Amino acid sequence: MTEQAKVPAIRFAGFTDPWEQRKASEVFQIVDDRGHPTLPVLSATQNQGMIYRDDSGRYIGHDESNEIGYKRVLPGDFVVHLRSFQGGFAHSQYEGITSPAYTVFRAKEPTSHSDRFWKHWFMSEHFIAGLSTVTYGIRDGRSISVDEFMNTFLAFPAVEEQAAISRLFDYLDDLITLHQRKYDKLVILKKTMLEKMFPKDGESVPEIRFAGFTDPWEQRKLSEVATFGGGHTPPMADPDNYEDGYVLWVTSQDVKSNYLDRTTTQITEKGAKELTLYPAGSLVMVTRSGILRHTLPVAELRKPSTVNQDIRVILPQGECCGEWLLQFFISHNKELLLEFGKTGTTVESVDFGKIKDMLLYMPSTVEQQQIGDFFAKLDSLITLHQRKLELLQNIKKSLLDKMFV
Secondary structure: OOHHHOOOOOOOOOOOOEEEEEHHHHEEEEOOOOOOOOOOOEEOOOOEEEEEHHHHHOOOOOHHHHHHHOOEEOOOEEEOOHHHHHOOEEEEEOOOOEEOOOOEEOOOOOOHHOOHHHHHHOHHHHHHHHHHEEEEHHHHHHHEOHHHHHHHHHOOOOHHHHHHHHHHHHHHHHHHHHHHHHHHHHHHHHHHHHHHHHOOOOOOOOOOOOOOOOOOOOOHHHHHHHHEEEEOOOOOOHHOOOOOEEEEEEHHHHHOOOEOOOOOEOOOOOOOOOOOEEEOOOOOEEEEHHHHOOOOOEEOOOOOEEEEEOEEEEOOOOOHHHHHHHHHHOOOOOHHHHHHHOOOOOEEOOOOHHHHHEEEEEOOOOHHHHHHHHHHHHHHHHHHHHHHHHHHHHHHHHHHHHOOO
């Protein structure tokens, strides 16, 4: 570390002293305190630090008689665990015991060091990337050489500045957790409502309906309420098909959310000359891609677009509401993939010819519109919280880069 690197790019007002640089072995000490089998067992996690094993949601078979040899962990301690090369060192808020295979360490002078300051640093991308210099083994067998880590240099400010920094990142973590919970609840709500607002197999009415709708849903072929289209790849050897292009061209890698308003690649008017420009409101379905091992991606175009040969386009007609049809495909994703997925092919694909003739239950156009509007608003809320969450995560990442050295 150079002299110039001993102060961070961003600091709280009032702090001007350069950060100290010490070997990790001067700041921390390894502890090996055993013989406390009555303490609760702690498990190491990548994102939550040390948690009670009973709260981990996983059953881990073990011999309780061996717990006499487990290592004691105190609040403020750090644990080097099997996944530290991916998630950093696990911070503990709890007293307990953990696997004897792990290394436990703590500050030599707790009054001079904020464990929460070090917690944020030890879980940062920058620190984890630096662990490669003290890591041995390959792939999932990688381990941290604690002895080598103890010989590396760490930079830190006075404890007062450490406390100010940790308070900021604790606050950011609380905000991130809050928005993550809101996002998760909305995703669960949508999943539940999709299950209840579309009829189950063998039924012609859903469990939940908007007031005023009582008629049974009618069975129709998809080909009776929609038309279909496709596309191809303009010759890539001709740069005039792509350079400075502005026409959206959808490929399988673009269909990652329910709504699509941008593409990885744009093509020129020349490249689009022999392609159909499909209007906004059309649905695009991935019919050939490795992603079909897991899911059947479908999205609604928000802007006019062309497509390549791995995409099929569904254009709702007349009494069919596009937003409702989109939610139908989302709600029946697994069943459709199971029924129409092709087996024994080199690349995963679905039989779109059969999808065109599939039977589906449909309500009146008015009820379709209400259902479609409901889920569109729910999707907007989910997207809003997802963006807030991503923004907070990016802010935290940026500040970690600028407030540590």
